[in-house]
Amino acid sequence: MGAVSQQMKLLEEALGMNLTVKEGQRLRLNAIGLRFHARCSSAFEELRAAVSEVERSKNPNNLYVSGLPSLMTKWLAPLTYEWQHEHADLDIYLDSTLADTSEEENADFRIGYGEPGQYAEHSVVLFRDCVVPACSPTLLALPGYPGHVEQAADLLQYPLIRIDSRPKFDSPPSWAEWFEREGVAVEQAIVIRRSFSSSSLAIQAAIDHQGVVLAQFSMIARDVDEGRLVIPWQRAMPLPSPYYLSWHPNTLQKAQCRAFQRWLLGRGRAQEEITDALMVSL
Structure with missing residues (x-):
């Protein structure tokens, strides 16, 4: 001192x-x-x-991707890790940020939501997502709760987790909107004691048995597949806007960036097919 x-x-x-x-x-x-x-x-x-x-410029065989924190954490990072196994000589830098810093930081790609930023002419829709209720299977078995969900209104008997990133960013559909879509007449204001500005934090809270979250399916698919989360009432609601992929005007001059773009757009199409199937089947 x-x-x-x-x-x-x-x-x-x-x-x-x-x-x-x-x-x-x-x-x-x-x-x-x-x-x-x-x-x-x-x-x-x-x-x-x-x-x-x-430091990154010392190796011309590099790739810099900027994107929304929760989407990068829960969707892109695991996929990129798998892809990098086939490109072992490639240095990948993932920058998770709400702000579109691609111009200032010279990012090769930017993954955003809603409307593209300064590189709108170099942007395409990546995929459209949907939200579904999700919780830990442990939560359903805890004493004091019904232990089952036979109708959408039963979720009101569990603690609900809210994702609210406003005013910094548009939030996903709210619980009130989801219950209205399900035809549930909520006689009084929905009581929500736990709110998070980040989808990934809210999802982790659900994994930790703290409540039911209305989460983007792209971000919980792995957790559902691996048993950390379940979908107690299988109804999906689409997000009002898509995720998009933008790139710097000079990005596609690099071979590794062209390969990454093709691969990522393919994963985006696959994710949207899952969303379409969910909207029909759930």
Whole structure:
């Protein structure tokens, strides 16, 4: 701690201004110090990104994909891991972010939702998704709950998990919309005690037996296949907009990017076929 205090003292002397105030035996940043820290943090992050870009450029056989965090975590990352087995010499960098940083960071591809950003002329629909209720099989067996779901309204007897990423991002269909679509007359406001801004966090909460989540099927398919989640009431509701794939104007000059684009669009078509089948069969 003494070394940190000494460094702060040297910094303040160099700047000719106090950045800290003393509270008892501790130092904390004052208002100016907090603003200075925020600006420095931003600058160091820019420096980190610049160094990372230089490191990636050392190997021309690289691929940089930017995308929405939950879709990258629950859908793309596992698929890309499998694909990379056939491209062992390829360096892949996956950047999960809500913001479309493809222009600033020179990403090869961007996976977004709704309307494409600055590269709209270099964009295609990747796939359309749907949401379904999902929960841990353990939750259904816990004491105090019915233990079965014979109709959509039975889900109201379980704790519900909400995904609400607004205002940063459009949220998937709400529980109120889903129950209305199922013809369930909810006489009073639906009580939801657990809300998450991230789909992946909400899905993990459901895996941890905390409640029933209304989740995008693309993001829970592996969890369902491997038994971590079940679909207690098999009714799907489509998302209002599709996921899309955009790319930098120079991206397709690289052979590995052309191969990745073909592969990813194929996986997108396969995912949309699953969605279409769910909308019919569930």
